[in-house]
Amino acid sequence: MPLCPFDPLPLSLRPCFLPLRDCRLFISYHPVVRLEGWFEKALSRPARLIVPVILAQIVVYSISWGQFFCGDSLYYLSRVTGxxxxxxxxxxREDDVGQYRPLTYPVFSYLIYPLGGLKPLVYHWMGLALHIGLSLSVYFLLRRLIGMPAALFGYFFFAxxxxxxxxxxxxxxxxxWMLGVFILGLFHLWIRxxxxxxxxxxxxxxxxxxxALFTKETALMxxxxxxxxxxxxxxxxxxxxxxxxxxxVWPFFAVxxxxxxxxVLAKGRLxxxxxxxxxxxxxxPRLLARKLKFVGWIFNIDVHQARSTADFLYFALAGIQILLIAxxxxxxxRGGARPGRAGWLLISALSLLLPPLIIAEPPYEHHLYMPLVAISAAVGLFLAGPGSGRRKTGVYQLVAVLVLNVALTWWTAVxxxxxxxxxHGSRVARNALVTLKRHHGRLASNSVIHLAKSERNSIWYFDQHTLIRLFFGEPRLAMRFEDLGxxxxxxxTPPIRNYFVYRLNDGNFERLDDPWKSETTSxxxxxxxxxxxxxxSQFFPDFNRFDTPNGRRVFLHPIIRLGERRRTLVTIAGTRLRxxxxxxxxxxxLHVGLCSAFDIGDGFEAELSFERDGQETTLVRQFLNSARVRRDRGWFDYHLDLGQLTGSNYFLILKCDAGPDKKTPGDWACWSLLNITRRRCALEGGVVISRTMEIEQ
Known part of the structure; x- marks a missing residue:
């Protein structure tokens, strides 16, 4: 029999017998040996791994580039130091949320804000550039601490x-950001x-x-x-x-x-x-038990309730990774590796993680950022240690762990x-701003946005008044929160001008009637x-295919579009409401909104008109095909001047007609607002269609 039975060459090129000294010619073609050779070669040339890692960082972390500001970022925007x-x-003194981080404000005001302004994407780019830079700093630090190739493994894990x-x-x-710069700089200087x-x-x-101490309280450790x-x-x-x-190190403890x-002196209390x-x-103990999420996060696993097939697959991959690591x-x-003094690396990581562990605040993954430096060193030593990957099966296990680690990182980031x-905070802030711009266009000075009872931390989403003041350019705008009493x-009471009431429901905004209904008729x-x-003739093949609530032709139905929830009056294809x-x-x-309930079918035509003495005056005629046209998936808001339609004996006519191919099951024309009001809209013009989907600056 052949001496190299795993030779993958074609049979026509495979001799039956070989001298033992020549067997290496065939072994070199073995896939495991090729993988091991490539792996060793890659580890010997760090640039071959560093460049792909940086590209992978851009791909993985760019997932958040579409997000808007959240409450914490609005906090900094509202506190630019003048x-x-x-x-x-x-x-x-401490700041207004009970923290003492005085160095962050001038750094943001004079270094970061001039570059980013009110453009969220620029700050995402800054964060990515900083993380790439700090990751490279960790790589060079680990090269001096633990050598190669352990430093590469640690860098891969951290980056x-x-x-x-x-x-x-x-x-x-x-x-x-700042704590990472100062700690890594400190470690590099210490080694020097x-x-x-x-x-x-x-x-x-x-x-x-x-x-670092004036950047974040964790620096105390x-x-x-x-x-x-x-x-x-x-x-x-x-x-x-x-x-x-x-x-x-005693001078550091003294400081x-x-x-x-x-x-204690600056805060006035302990x-x-x-x-x-x-x-x-x-x-x-109950709060400490919640902090166990940090253990899963270290392995790029977020422990949460499985609700879908994707969640079960996610946890299956996580389980495979844990088994491979084991x-x-x-x-x-078995290869002779022992923890030895490497436990001190974990103690170093735990020291920086200790403050978040012993406070009532829920666990947040960003607290792991600097502890990851020491953890990455331990990971590098483990993966590069004796017996970890010097045999054929070990190489496969090691590569599988690295690949699964990247897959779980991406999936967890998603x-x-x-x-x-x-x-979630970013979506709430964005939905609020888009909704307000959709309804008001601009807000007059001294306008008030009243937020009905919603969520206990609703004030955080907007940093109180910051969101509307910054993006409407009016420093005297205000928000009121029922959550704060x-x-x-x-x-x-007499009607208050420019007082608007909204409600927040699961991240979506809904405009409510104000307390003074004397000027508005719904x-x-x-x-x-x-x-x-x-x-x-439009009920193909019969009416039941519409599957409407209680089999009704016209009914009320809530619709959420573009982060806004509205009550709507629905007319289906083939119906005329008078x-x-x-x-x-x-x-x-007349303020009226229009949207499609579903993104299916071939579209429909919606029409709104006024009838008097048998004569119809068409005010709105709109064809919507949200299945194919993206901009048809939003709200079409009309502000119609009724100056030529005053008096009595008028009828409102709402119609919905099927599209050309009569694909009618999704033909639900949803009419919202439907308010006759004497309060002029802030938007200028006679007929204004608002398709606001993005935040205009």
């Missing part, structure tokens, strides 16, 4: 971790100090530590992280290592104590006054972009009392 007096003031989704999101995570003995590097590292790192680096008996480490005293404050210390761990153990708190004015419910006539109208006063307007 003068040095304000800069100094930030260092003397393509799901935490990067948040860091690259926008300036929401500005404190983490240890290798050269020059005290200038030590002094610079200490200076960066001071800057940097001395502990540095202590663990030095203990890992030192050689010799444990007692000698401990003594040398203490002597080298931490001074900072802590100053922090503990938050509010018992519900998220930054209060707690050891509640297999590599067993292989490394999940975060759909359901995370930051993405700000009730609606009583209905018997025709939505009134429309149900009208007369319906049918063109049965509704008697109240007396129309001079100077009145």
């Amino acid at each position: 003068n040095w007096g304000e800069v100094v003031g930030n260092f003397l 393509l971790h799901t935490t990067g989704y948040f860091i690259t999101y926008d300036m929401t995570f500005l404190p983490d 100090y240890r290798s050269s003995g020059r005290r200038a590097f030590y002094a610079l590292a200490l200076a960066l530590f001071v800057l 940097i001395p502990a992280a540095l202590f663990a790192l030095v203990m890992w680096q030192e050689d010799g008996p444990w007692a000698n290592r401990l003594r040398r480490t203490i002597l080298s 931490s104590l001074l900072y802590f005293a100053w922090l 503990y938050p006054d509010d018992p519900q404050h998220p930054f209060r210390l707690t050891l509640d 297999g590599l761990l067993v292989r490394a153990w 999940y975060f972009n759909q359901r995370s708190w930051v993405a 700000e009730a609606l004015p009583a209905g018997d 025709l939505l419910d009134w429309g149900l009392q009208g007369t319906v006539t049918e063109d049965r 509704v008697p109208l109240p007396h129309i006063e001079p100077g009145s307007e």
Whole structure:
């Protein structure tokens, strides 16, 4: 039999017997050997891996580029520091959310904001560029700490971790941006100090530590992280290592104590006054149990309730990755690898993660960003250790782990972009702004947007008044929140001009009637009392295919389009609704919205007209084909001047006719607003169609 039975060459090229010394010619064609050779070659030339990793970072993290500002980013936009007096003031007191991060405001005001302005995408680019740069900094740091190829594995793990989704999101995570720069700079200077003995590097590292303290409170634990790192680096008996480490890092602990005293002085207290404050210390086991999500996040796994087939597949891939890692761990153990002093790396990571673990605030993945540096070093040592990938099956396991890691990173980032708190906050802010611009065009000075009872943290979505003041360009606009106890004015009070009431429902906005209905008449419910006539030739093959609520031809139905929820009066294909109208006063307007309920079929034609004495005046005729035309998937809002249609004895006519191919099941014409009002719309012009789908700046 052949000496190389796994030779993949064609039979015509495969000899039956070979001398043992020539067997290597055929072994070189074995796929496992080829993979192992390519892998070794790639590890010997880092640029071959670094460039693809950077490209992968751009692909993975660009998923958030379509997101708008969220509450935290609006917070920075509203607090642009105007003068040095304000800069100094930030260092003397806590901010209005109970944090002490005074250095972030001048950095944003004088460095970041001039570049980004009010363009969300620019901040996404900044975050991505910073993460790429910090990832390369981690690579060069790990090269000095753990050597090659372990540094490459650690770099790969850090650069393509799901935490990067948040860091690259926008300036929401500005404190983490700055903390990352200062901590990595400190570590690089520390290594230079240890290798050269020059005290200038030590002094610079200490200076960066001071800057980090004024960036984010977590920096208080940097001395502990540095202590663990030095203990890992030192050689010799444990007692000698401990003594040398203490002597080298004690100035950092001294600065931490001074900072802590100053922090208490600046805040005026040691503990938050509010018992519900998220930054209060707690050891509640229930809250600590919630922090176990950090364990899954380390492995790029977000533990959540499985609701779909995609979720089950996601967890199946996560389980395969865990099993492969366990297999590599067993292989490394059998190969003679032992944890040894590498545990100090995990202690270093835990030191930086400790503050988020012992406060009441829910777990947020961006807290893992700097702890990931030490974790990446441990991962690099593990993957490059003895027995991890020096045998054929080990190479396959190692490559499979790396590939699964990237797949889970991307999939988890997709999940975060759909359901995370930051993405949800961006959608709420965007939906609010688009809805307000759709309804008002512009807001007069001193206008008030009243948000009916919605969610406890609704004020965060808008940073109170920031959203409307920035994007409508009026510093005297205001928002009122029933969640904060700000009730609606009583209905018997004189009407207040430019007072608009909205409600937030699962991230979607809905405009409500104001308390003063004397100036507005709603025709939505009134429309149900009208007369319906049918063109049965459009009911192909019969009416039941429309599947309407209770089998009705005309009915009320809520519709959500472009982040706005509206009650609508639906007329289906082949129906004509005739509704008697109240007396129309001079100077009145009709506000009406139109949309399609479904994105199927061949479209339909909707028509709105006024009838008097048998004569019809068509005001709206619109063909919608939302299945094929993207812009037909929004709201068409009309503000119609009724100056020539005043008086009594008018009827409102609403019609819906099927498209040319008579594909009628989705032909639901949804009429919203339907308000006759004497309050002029802020939009200019006689007939205005609003198809607002994007935020115009």
